[in-house]
Every structure is written in C-alpha cells, then in structure tokens.
Amino acid sequence: MILTVTLNTALDLTYRVRSLRPHASHRVSEVIERPGGKGVNVGRVLAALGHEVTVTGFAGGGTGRAVRDGLAGTGGLTDALVPVAGATRRTIAVVDEHSGDTTQLNEPGPQIAPAEWATFLDRYTELLSGASAVALCGSLPPGVPVGAYAGLIRTARSLGVPVLLDTSGEPLRRGVAARPDIIKPNADELAELTGSHDPLRATESARRRGAHTVIASLGPNGLLATTPEGRWRATPPGRVHGNPTGAGDSAVAALLSGLVTHLPWPMRLTHAIALSAATVRAPAAGEFDRATYEGLLERVSVTTAP
Amino acid sequence: MILTVTLNTALDLTYRVRSLRPHASHRVSEVIERPGGKGVNVGRVLAALGHEVTVTGFAGGGTGRAVRDGLAGTGGLTDALVPVAGATRRTIAVVDEHSGDTTQLNEPGPQIAPAEWATFLDRYTELLSGASAVALCGSLPPGVPVGAYAGLIRTARSLGVPVLLDTSGEPLRRGVAARPDIIKPNADELAELTGSHDPLRATESARRRGAHTVIASLGPNGLLATTPEGRWRATPPGRVHGNPTGAGDSAVAALLSGLVTHLPWPMRLTHAIALSAATVRAPAAGEFDRATYEGLLERVSVTTAP
Numbered sequence A, B: 001m002i003l004t005v006t007l008n009t010a011l012d013l014t015y016r017v018r019s020l021r022p023h024a025s026h027r028v029s030e031v032i033e034r035p036g037g038k039g040v041n042v043g044r045v046l047a048a049l050g051h052e053v054t055v056t057g058f059a060g061g062g063t064g065r066a067v068r069d070g071l072a073g074t075g076g077l078t079d080a081l082v083p084v085a086g087a088t089r090r091t092i093a094v095v096d097e098h099s100g101d102t103t104q105l106n107e108p109g110p111q112i113a114p115a116e117w118a119t120f121l122d123r124y125t126e127l128l129s130g131a132s133a134v135a136l137c138g139s140l141p142p143g144v145p146v147g148a149y150a151g152l153i154r155t156a157r158s159l160g161v162p163v164l165l166d167t168s169g170e171p172l173r174r175g176v177a178a179r180p181d182i183i184k185p186n187a188d189e190l191a192e193l194t195g196s197h198d199p200l201r202a203t204e205s206a207r208r209r210g211a212h213t214v215i216a217s218l219g220p221n222g223l224l225a226t227t228p229e230g231r232w233r234a235t236p237p238g239r240v241h242g243n244p245t246g247a248g249d250s251a252v253a254a255l256l257s258g259l260v261t262h263l264p265w266p267m268r269l270t271h272a273i274a275l276s277a278a279t280v281r282a283p284a285a286g287e288f289d290r291a292t293y294e295g296l297l298e299r300v301s302v303t304t305a306p
Helices: A038-048 A061-072 A114-128 A148-158 A169-177 A187-194 A199-209 A247-260 A265-281 A290-296 B038-048 B061-072 B114-128 B148-158 B169-177 B187-194 B199-209 B247-260 B265-281 B290-296
Strands: A002-006 A010-017 A025-027 A030-036 A053-059 A077-083 A089-096 A102-106 A133-137 A163-166 A213-217 A223-227 A230-235 A301-304 B002-006 B010-017 B025-027 B030-036 B053-059 B077-083 B089-096 B102-106 B133-137 B163-166 B213-217 B223-227 B230-235 B301-304
Touching: A002 A038, A002 A114, A002 A247, A010 A061, A030 A038, A030 A061, A038 A053, A038 A061, A038 A077, A038 A133, A038 A247, A053 A061, A053 A114, A061 A077, A061 B061, A077 A114, A114 A148, A133 A148, A133 A247, A148 A163, A148 A169, A163 A169, A163 A247, A169 A187, A169 A199, A187 A199, A187 A213, A199 A213, A199 A223, A213 A247, A223 A265, A230 A265, A247 A265, A265 A290, A265 A301, B002 B038, B002 B114, B002 B247, B010 B061, B030 B038, B030 B061, B038 B053, B038 B061, B038 B077, B038 B133, B038 B247, B053 B061, B053 B114, B061 B077, B077 B114, B114 B148, B133 B148, B133 B247, B148 B163, B148 B169, B163 B169, B163 B247, B169 B187, B169 B199, B187 B199, B187 B213, B199 B213, B199 B223, B213 B247, B223 B265, B230 B265, B247 B265, B265 B290, B265 B301
Parallel strands: A002 A053, A002 A133, A010 A089, A025 B102, A053 A077, A102 B025, A133 A163, B002 B053, B002 B133, B010 B089, B053 B077, B133 B163
Antiparallel strands: A010 A030, A089 A102, A213 A223, A223 A230, A230 A301, B010 B030, B089 B102, B213 B223, B223 B230, B230 B301
C-alpha cells in the first residue's frame, strides 16, 4: 500500500462564469465539486494506475463529509482521514468562459487542535507499518506546527518507509533538513529554498541541505532529476495545451509508482512526464487522458544531465 | 405563526481577500458561513423581533445540511424545509479589503424533481393552516415551474392567509396576476414589470395588474407605498452607510410584522425603513443593529403621496 498524507484536504469547486468582473454579480453556469488537496489527487491517480493507496490527513464539517463521500467511490483507495472539529477548506477555481483563464480563491483551512494533531500522529505511525512508500503533500492548516513534515519524515525513515515530500516555503525548508528520499519542487519553490535561480545549481544545493533525490519540475520544460544514481533531464515531445491543474500531483503519483515497482530512474521520469502531460490534456482538472499517457510513454526524451 | 417560503435557499459565504484580481490566486483571510436566501433572512429577522416563524422551501446535500444546522440555533424559528436530492446552492460574496467592494458569485441551485415539488405543495398547504401571513421570497431553482408563485398565492388566498411576494422577472409578473396582498419590488424590478421608470406611475400600474398593495423600495430614498387605504412616501433621516445586503429582506420582515399586528400603514413603513437602515449599519450582512433600529423609529418621515 502507498500512503499519501494531505493535512490540508480541500473540497475543490470549479465555477464557470461568462466573464469575471470585480464588483459585479455573476451567475455561475456550471459547478464541479471534487475531493482535493495534493495528496488526495496523488492518491486518486495512483488508484487509477492500479495501486492500493491509503489517503490520510484531516477532514471535518460538511465540506469534509463531501470530500469523504467523493472518495468513497474510488476503487483501490482507502479513506483513513482523521475527523476534526473544524471544517475542511474549500478552494474555488473560477473559469472565465470568455478568456479561458482561471481565478483562484483558497480558504485557509480549519484550526487543528493539539489533541487532533496527536491523534493524527498515532494514526500515521500505525498506517506506516503497512506502507511501501509515503508522500507528504501540500500546505499545513492552522494549528499544525511548521516543522510537522520534518517529524513525519523522521518517523517514516525510522520505520524504513521511503518518503516523498511535496510542499513549499518554510515547511519545505524544515522538511528537507530531515532528509526525505525525494522532493519535487517547482522552479519557484526550489529558488525560494536555495536562493539560486539556476536549476542545476539549485538541485545540487537542495541535496546538500538533506534531500536524497531532487526532482525539479520545470513546467513545460519537463523535469530535472538529481539522484544518488545520477542526473537526468526528461522533456515532453512538445508543448501540451490544456488545464495544468493537478499535473504536478500526477508527476508525484508516477514517481511513487516507479519507486515501489523499482523502475530505473529514466523510466520513472518518462512515466512522470507522460502522466503530467496526459493530465494537462484531460478536460477535467486532476484527471488524466489514458490514450495521451500511453502514447507519450515512447516519445519522452530522457538524457543524462551534466 | 408567520410562514416564509424560500424555494432557492442558499449557503451564503462571505470571503475576505486583500484585493480581487482576475486570473490571480488569492488567499481568503476570513470565511463567514450562514444560512441564506431571501425568505430565510426574513425569517431570522422576524424571529429576532419576537415572532414565531416557520421557514419552508427546499434544502439538500451537504450545503443544505449546513443551512439547517445554522437555523437550528435560532430561537422562535421552526425549520420546515423539504429535503431534496440535489444540493442547496452556495452564494459567495468576495469582499475586497482594499476597495471595500463586493464581487458576487451565485450558483444556480439544485434541480427540483416533479415529485419533490409535489411534496412541497402538500407541506405548504399544511403549514398555511397555522399561518397568520406568508411571504414568498426570491428566485426559483431549476425544475420549479415559472408560474409557481401564482399557484402558491392562489392557495394562500383560498385559505384566507395574506400573501407578500418578493421576487423579480417572470415569476413576479405571473405572481402579480394571481392578486397577492403585497409586493415589494425595487425600482428596477418595478420598471421591468410595468415598463415605467416613474415610481408613482409604475406602482399604480402594478396595482392594476393585480397587486393589492405595492411597496416600492427606492434604495436610499426610502419606500413608496400604494395601498387600498392610501399612498405614502417614507424616507430615512439621512443616508446610511454600510453593507446593504439583506436590507430589503429586513423591510419585508417589518412589513409582515406590521401586517400581523395590524399596525396602520404609516407605522409599518416607519418600521420597515428603520429596520432596513439598521441592517445596512450592522457589520455582518443580514443582521441588524438594535440601537440604530430603535433610534430611527422616531426619525423616519412619512408623508402622504399625491
């Protein structure tokens, strides 16, 4: 079983409006509602790839119930979310029909009480005993200590479970110091962590700070991987048009899938690129187009990096 | 008991953001969640004024549960909402901290099935037997016939229960033809109904179309009342600054309160103006400031209109 942790789960709403104008009133013509938060998205993609996956983190209130109801129908996915008194946050993506652009509104998330955090830590340790890998994903809700990921990484490492960390800012900085197996920052997150805007230099710097492997996601330019076994650059065959929401989560899912099935790095990167691109190509955010995925597997270029 | 009908109830969310910019990502710093929809707001104000009130209409899904949970703590208010399979809509008011302006996003509401509509009609008739007045408020959700209010007005009139109608567009036009006791259109709704932008002429025209009494709400200029007993103009002592959300619903509550306690028209209008202004002055949308309300009662000017 692969375990994904989403401390700040979300009910993701997508609203379609004619044209978003500040200070006006808008009729929403279409509402799409789905469980969200990075680790939840990663879990859904892993399940679609045929893995057994368990999703943990927090869920509460009516929005938390909606998240859990949405997950209940996903075959291969086990809901191990810890109930909390506060309500799971909503995120709202307002899609402008006119321009196709998206405006994002993100609620901060519920306040997590110390007792709820303690309950989660027990649950997490218990779940790790059956896990072949764990992914720690996304932002921290209020009340969770900023060094939370560092502690979760140490627990996983002490139990011999490989850890992937996908977050940003101070939680990433503190997490890296606890020596996670893989981090997957984008160019901005990597620059914030290391102070360097040069991807090669920045990935090396991130490794010196504690990450065993750094997979830098360079958007449409693909991935740059710096691992104990070598360095690779993986690039898609061409620019992919569509909705990039969830593309990073799909890359994380592919990296975890490759980790537990012991694929060599170039193949893991190929899968990550193809699955990301297939997610951009899918009409609904966070889904992936299987034909695009399979078609791209033979067309991703992977070269050793200097 | 006063009955209020809200066929398209809502979970009203108020989001505070630094400054709303289309196509950017925003952290919401504060989320306020409360039961909404015009008739629900009217019911809450009536309960605060000391009336026994029953709220009916439709509620469904997690959002419907949140609406019902929010109503459960309101003393004097009975929840008689009819459960439906679809989810109650959300409305989102995004308040820009920088400018103080509000951007509104309104979901359309759930599809109401014919069997659900039939269940509501039975419930409505049953509730009318204990009602001293009924208010029919707001928009119609998908699936409810556009002539719905006309039917509800006829049922109430056949049972001798006075009816106030507060809606707009085609549902207002059809409703007026069924001869409601009171309608409370704003200037735009009145112009749309009658084709006239002159308030005096338009209120007379609306009466000829079937409304016994027309209370035209002229925003900061107060109310113009055309009743079988005479015509009055009621104006607040000065411009009131604040959040106008819910001010119209408070005026409806005051008109219903005056109706069931048999106040003369000038006093009903005074209450309506004072309660509206006290709602604009309250910090949270849809609440009212009791000191402002009581202070204004002596300062509203009511004159007979030509």
